[in-house]
Amino acid sequence: MAPTPDITLYFLGASRAIRIAWLLEELSLPYNLEVSPRASNGLASPEFKAKIPTLLGKSPAVKDGDIVVQESSAIAEYLCETYDTQGRVLPREPKARAKVREFMAAAEGTFMLHALPILYARWRLPKPAAEYLPEMEKGLSANVHNDLNWLEAELSDGKEGGGGETNKFLVGNTLSAADILMGFSIEFIFTRKLGTDGGNWPRVQRWLDGIRESESYKRAVEKTGYSL
Ligand SMILES: N[C@@H](CCC(=O)N[C@@H](CS)C(=O)NCC(=O)O)C(=O)O
Incomplete structure (x- = not known):
């Protein structure tokens, strides 16, 4: 108990x-x-x-x-x-559990790791270096694009080639700790536009909108x- x-x-x-x-x-x-x-x-x-x-x-x-x-x-x-x-x-079944934990780890260890340096550069770059900020953000955005492209592919029920419907959840058919942990990272990256210029991730946006509807x-x- x-x-x-x-x-x-x-x-x-x-x-x-x-x-x-x-x-x-x-x-x-x-x-x-x-x-x-x-x-x-x-x-x-x-x-x-x-x-x-x-x-x-x-x-x-x-x-x-x-x-x-x-x-x-x-x-x-x-x-x-x-x-x-x-x-x-957090499923007990080892394979589902491993996938949920993969996203939980990636929420901080990949997505926030790549997005936060952009925010820190905006906050902390000394004034004389400010002219380099756009170039710096562009360079740092490559990793963010890569991460979001991965999530976009994960959210396609066809996976390969990007076809098919958008999955409602990252793992399985119900809300898991993967969605909860990743939800903040993606909302943060999208809201603060951290390295998102030039990209389009409609499945990620739909998934985020969907999970935010939960009671x-x-x-x-x-x-x-x-x-x-
Ligand atoms: N990796 C940590 C990050 C914790 C963290 O940096 N929290 C921020 C808020 S999102 C904070 O407490 N900032 C306030 C401060 O540093 O004064 C986690 O996932 O909990």
């Missing part, structure tokens, strides 16, 4: 923490929210960071009884392994006030 949850989610506004609120809603788990808007510099305020019980002070972080977990993918795995006893969003996502948005 699953233990009784005693979960607090540390939720920074407009952040990856929406993944965890969504997952908690999807699993119908009760949780307390510690929400904070971003400070004027776009980061977490020192007061909010001080509340988060990790040395990194990043969001999301989750405290559940006597355990604290950070890193959205690790938090999602912890919650699924502890409370998703039916394997609904659990809407509840998470309403409770947290999330908006990018």
Whole structure:
């Protein structure tokens, strides 16, 4: 039997923490929210960071009884392994599980890894170097295009050649942790236009629109006030 949850989610506004609120809603788990808007510099305020019980002070972080977990993918795995006893969003069957975990890993380790340097360059490039920004973004966008092309192909039920209908979900016929983790990465990349110039990924857009229609996502948005 699953233990009784005693979960607090540390939720920074407009952040990856929406993944965890969504997952908690999807699993119908009760949780307390510690929400904070971003400070004027776009980061977490020192007061909010001080509340988060990790040395990194990043969001999301989750405290559940006597355990604290950070890193959205690790938090999602912890919650699924502890409370998703039916394997609904993280399947038990090894092949389906491997595919879900592949997308969970790629959400941070591939998509955010390639997109964030573009945002950081916009924020941090010193003024005298600003004229190089467009060229730099163009160079960095090659990886983002490659990643999105992969996702576009994964979402075709014909896979090869791009024909066929758009799959509703990344793995199988129901919402999984793959969709939840990847959803934020893609929304972030599309909304901030991080390396997307010159590309077109209609299946990815349709999939994103579709998963954002789920009731659990809407509840998470309403409770947290999330908006990018
Ligand atoms: N790889 C981490 C990234 C965590 C992270 O960088 N969170 C950002 C928000 S999306 C944050 O806390 N930024 C606030 C700050 O650094 O002050 C994860 O997947 O959870």
